[in-house]
Amino acid sequence: MLTRLLTWIPTSAAPRLKAGLSGMPRAFWALWVGTLVNRIGTMVQPFFALYLTSGRGFSTAVAGTLLTVFAVGMLFSQLIAGWLADRFGRRATLLGGMLTSAALMVTIALSSSLYAFAVELFLLGLAIDVYRPASTALVADLIPERDRTRAYGLLFWAVNLGYTAGVLIGGALVALGFSTLFWVNSATCAAFGLLVWFAVDDRAAPPAPAPTGPDGSTAGSGFGAVLRDRVMCAFILITGGYAFVYMQTMSTLPLAMRADGLSPAAFGTAMAVNGVVISVVQPLAVGRLSRANPNRVLTVGMVLVGLGFGLNALASSVFGYSLTTVLWSLGEIAFTGASAATAVALAPPHLRGRYSGAYGFAWSLGGLPAPVVGAWLLDHGSAxxxxxxxxxxxxxxxxxxxxGPAVARRITTADPAPTTTPTPAAVD
Structure with missing residues (x-):
């Protein structure tokens, strides 16, 4: 079937696309489809500020405070989810997070009290990213180490395809009322959780139990083990630095473009370029990236992102910003899959959830100060x-x-494959 679907793709690209998509187990594709559906329905977050001001009549200051409360919840979401994924299992954590998010979406749509909004947005922040560490750890349980960069790259592809579609659909549905966005988002959250629960059998590759000492006690089974891991802590700091740079797309990039006399539509064009580059290049490059040295892939990805944002200092037109967007989008493609694969490769099997949560926390670590520090720097000039x-x-x-050498030494001693390799899905 895949071969027939690829007949419209240029002959030189079709083999690479087929190689990038082939060989993954059915459980992975269920997770991929669920991620795509969930991201298509993720249409509330881009419109939160408009909903709180235009839809509910709150002032800009109050809306900003409520969004900060939501961000504080998100700060701890993945750390809590990492513990839950190791303690109660990946599927149960993902299902619980998605159903909780679905319920909170509905309650927010029906609420009118400021204090109710504050509590519900905080709880939604705690729940909304629970799926990420659970999903990351589940992929590590089901996919051999050699294919994990490819798997995480494909999930990143699903996220971007779904998010792009979700923003477009959400923009159209706003005409029916802001509450429509919450109901649709709620439905897709529930659909994601239920799909994974019924279609993914993580018993095929269960998480390894924590090792026990001579007295039968469990050793190194908490977040303390992550904090004592110097290699992982260094990787968290590096990822946080990358996240600080990348998160400027959501804070200072539109402000800098406006300062250059460009309209909001120009920023939309730059973001559209980002979506197109990822949608087209990711599935074609994912196979080659998975075969490359992961440390080199990460290094090249960070260089491209750093240079891409740095060259914004020379941009002043839609064309110029679009060119820099192409550059940092290529870096984003290289970094995302390899970074998630590195985080789980550093983790002992019984701590994959916690390590995945710590990896997600690294994004919050870099992303939280990004708007404030970025705006302060922008006040001193775009350069x-x-x-x-x-x-x-x-x-x-x-x-x-x-x-890199320390990471490589750790990876060579890691479990190279799941206990039981799931049956791969047919691709022809």
């Missing part, structure tokens, strides 16, 4: 902002290059 981003990106790349 100050973008050259700082370039410096951080390049420093992160150098740090990753130096960390």
């Amino acid at each position: 100050a902002l973008w050259l700082t981003c370039a410096a951080i990106g390049l420093l992160a790349a150098v740090a990753q290059l130096l960390l």
Whole structure:
């Protein structure tokens, strides 16, 4: 079937696309489809600020406070989810997080009290990213180490395809009322959780039990084990630096473009370029990236992202910003799959959930100060902002290059494959 679907693709690209998509187990594709559906329905977050101000009549200051409360919940979401994934299992954690998110979406749509909004948004922040560590750990349980970069790259592809479609659909559904967005988002959250629960059998590759000492006690089974892992802590800091640079797309990039006299539509064009590059290049490159040295892939990805944002200092037109977007989008493609694969490769099998949660926390660590620090730098001139981003990106790349040998030593001693290899899905 896949061969027939690829007949419209150029002959030179079809083999690479087929190689990138083939050989994954059916359980993975169920997770992929669920991720796609969930991301298509993720249409509330981009419109939160408009909903709180235009839909509910809150002032800009109150809306900003409520969004901060939501962000604080998200800060701890993945850490809690990592513990839940190791303690109660990946499927149960993902299902619980998605059903909780679905319920909170409905309650927010029906609420009118400011205090109710604050509590519900905080709880939604805690629940909304629970699926990420559970999904990351589940892939590590089901997929051999050699294929994990490819698997995480394909999930990243699903996220971007779904999110792009979700923003477009959400923009159309706003005409029916903001509450429609919450109901649709709620339905897709529930659908994702239920699909994984019924279609993914994680008993085929269960998480390994925690090792026990001579007295029968469990050793190294908490987040303390993550904090004592110097290699992982260094990787978290490096990822946080990358996240600080990348998160400027959601905070200072539109402000910098406006300062250059460009309209909001120009920023939309740049983001559309990002979506197109990922949608087209990711499935074609994922096979080759998975065969490359992961440390080199990470280093090159950070260099491209650092240079892409740094070159914004020279951009002043839609065309110029679109060119820099192409550059950092290619870096994003390289970094995302390899970074998730590295995080789980560093984890002992019984701590994959916690390590995945710590990896997700690294994004919050870099993303939380990004808007404030980025805006402060922008006040001192766009060159100050973008050259700082370039410096951080390049420093992160150098740090990753130096960390690479220690990561490689750890990966060579890791369990190379799940206990039971699931039956691969047919692709022809």
